[in-house]
Amino acid sequence: MKIAFFGSSILSAYWNGAATYYRGMVRALNRMGHSITFYEPDAFDRQAHLDLDSPDWVNVVVYPNVSSAALQQVESAGDADWVIKASGVGVFDDLLEMAVLEMRRSSQIVSFWDVDAPATLDRVQSQPDEPFGKLIPRFDLVLTYGGGKPVIDAYKKCGAKECYPIYNGFDPDTHHPVRSDQNFLADLSFLGNRLPDREARVEEFFFKPAVALPDKRFLLAGNGWGDKPKPENVNYLGHLFSSAHNSFNCSPLAVLNVNRQSMAKYGFSPATRLFEAAGAGACMISDRWVGIEDFFEPGKEILIVNDGEEVAERVRTLTTEKARTIGQAAYRRAQHQHTYAHRAKTLEIILKSTFGK
Secondary structure, three states: OEEEEEOOOOOOOOOOOOHHHHHHHHHHHHHOOOEEEEEEEOOOOHHHOOOOOOOOOOEEEEEOOOHHHHHHHHHHHHHOOEEEEEOOOOOOHHHHHHHHHHOOOOOOEEEEEEOOHHHHHHHHHHOOOOHHHHHHHHOOEEEEOOOHHHHHHHHHHOOOOOEEEOOOOEOOOOOOOOOOOHHHOOOEEEEOOOOHHHHHHHHHHHHHHHHHOOOOOEEEEOOOOOOOOOOOOEEEOOOOOHHHHHHHHHOOOEEEEOOOHHHHHHOOOOOHHHHHHHHOOOOEEEEOOOOHHHOOOEOOOEEEEOOHHHHHHHHHHOOHHHHHHHHHHHHHHHHHHOEHHHHHHHHHHHHHHHHOO
């Protein structure tokens, strides 16, 4: 199929956590024979922080940050078999969502791909006049990158014709074990941008253990934490380019995963970085959320914690041998079940069963 994909950015991960998800899915779909054009706006200084050269597995169109340019791209996608509008483009989202529906050709499949379904559903459910709520029934298909049955049921209640989760994963060619790097040595590392519904949970699961363990080393990466008060044993790196993710995951004793509050509430929402860390063979410590055992086995492939005190206890007692054993178990599970090739096969099954394509 010829696919037109409107998203935030596939070239830059700057303030754009969905970048590696887009890359993994688009590359896997291309390997299956599909031709994809990805449309992204020149916004939020992302084009000044590129961490991916234009690849040969996708045609990338960067358009000016003006409404007329956005509409022009939708018109240029008129010959696509499948048009996808992702959530969180960041500029002209309402305009694009309406345009892909209004300008659709009779033979096109038009889908909404929600990379932040819990937040979208909370907004629609709490605001009866939210414009997007009225558009949901008009899309042929809603895809999400997490949420499981709770999100499917919620979208169906909002009138979605079909809704399927296509979970995060990893690309073994991109995320894999490497030698440790002294710049990323730590007892516990966390990578995540500072966001309103994540900050309190990061305070509990990361900063609180750092205070409790002054003799341990903690490493923080991600945008927005510069003016956040930090314990002296927390080393802050700022924005971390995706090319450094493998070293970041392979160098510390353990890597922490902290879900955003909205994701934790719905459950079944494994973050992209969870699979990327597993693909690098990292020992993962994660906050508890419903459905995590569907992806990794607690105690064997991942360590689960309920609060900051449990994080501190895990870090205090974790040995290098134990961390290596857990990381290797997670690596094997990820290789067998959680690559983007697996996700793309799931998506093809959905398309064939729903549209015969």
